[in-house]
């Protein structure tokens with residue numbers, strides 16, 4: 001916010017400072033396009049203070065002072081133990097096997113699941129939906145230079161194409177990793193029990209997965225470290241509100257990049273993990289996903305990757321020159337400061353405040369969109385930025401501008417989830433949209 005800075009770059013409108021009602025053409029223009037349920041209240045006077053990010057120099061100073069934190073984000077794909085310590089009496093985990101439907105082509109016919117009773121009941125009541133049965137294998141698991149084993153595609157993949165869709169070998173709640181019985185950690189024996197329930201072939205696949213902290217002989221400890229090196233979050237399962245984590249035979253061979261070309265999603269209905277191309281990936285190219293929150297600055301990313309996965313990332317973004325890396329940190333720092341709600345609030349604040357210049361919000365969001373491009377990031381945040389631009393262009397009755405960004409939102413949505421999420425309709429006719 002510019003409220004307390006000595007040199008505001010944007011006009012600041014405080015409550016009640018405008019003189020009398022001002023016609024609000026932007027708000028009215030946008031409302032004329034929206035269905036009544038989505039209309040934005042347009043007050044006669046400006047009641048909002050418009051926020052903006054501080055200049056890049058300040059961001060740079062902030063970023064260079066920020067201390068690296070060795071905590072992984074909770075829902076960024078790779079798992080990290082929940083911090084809470086909970087008594088075993090409160091949560092009695094059971095080991096169960098979830099059958100994979102016949103139609104489903106997978107290595108495994110059963111998923112071993114460390115579950116709680118309610119989860120097991122829900123899973124067995126509702127069953128597991130089969131997924132793309134005729135799925136053709138379009139990748140190789142092979143040695144890749146400097147990164148151990150990796151996953152390489154054997155044919156071209158357009159953005160949004162599924163590269164791999166796979167049932168996990170084993171799933172368990174993050175919470176179990178910190179459960180204690182009489183003060184003794186039970187995570188290792190529970191995991192050993194779960195691994196003991198794997199069929200021979202699956203047990204072999206599990207043990208072949210990479211272990212970034214091998215124990216030199218302790219099988220139980222090794223199983224634990226394999227889990228830590230490879231687990232990816234799958235979110236909640238029915239019957240339990242905490243986060244679950246999974247290991248997969250193939251998906252877990254995918255290496256990390258801070259500007260990934262693919263995205264890992266979980267489909268809880270089919271109980272599968274799915275990886276989609278975010279950008280065009282040519283036959284022979286390696287697939288990369290995110291292991292952590294890549295909005296974190298370079299130093300923080302490297303610390304997390306070293307602590308958790310025992311490697312130093314040398315992807316194109318992490319290999320920039322020092323000066324370029326600082327600029328990249330600044331851009332990622334700016335992007336990390338907002339998500340969808342913040343964007344919507346700002347667009348709304350601009351719409352209801354006719355004193356703020358017409359192009360201000362557009363300039364700002366175009367800058368964010370350009371930062372996403374420069375950082376080679378295409379994810380849900382890109383959709384939020386495109387959405388804000390569609391709203392802003394619509395409010396200015398610039399239909400071509402709205403169409404261009406609706407198209408961008410459509411492309412990003414298809415790439416990240418395989419669904420256009422309603423954007424195709426907006427792209428076709430932004431002027432008479434009912435979104």
Ligand SMILES: C[S@@+](CC[C@H](N)C(=O)[O-])C[C@H]1O[C@@H](n2cnc3c(N)ncnc32)[C@H](O)[C@@H]1O
Pocket residue numbers: 146147148149150209210212229230252253254255256257309310311312313314315
């Ligand atoms: C989940 S495994 C990925 C597959 C692994 N490369 C293998 O050989 O099976 C994670 C490990 O892969 C390696 N790795 C992943 N991304 C990397 C990267 N960008 N640079 C170097 N090593 C990486 C690290 O050793 C890390 O502990």
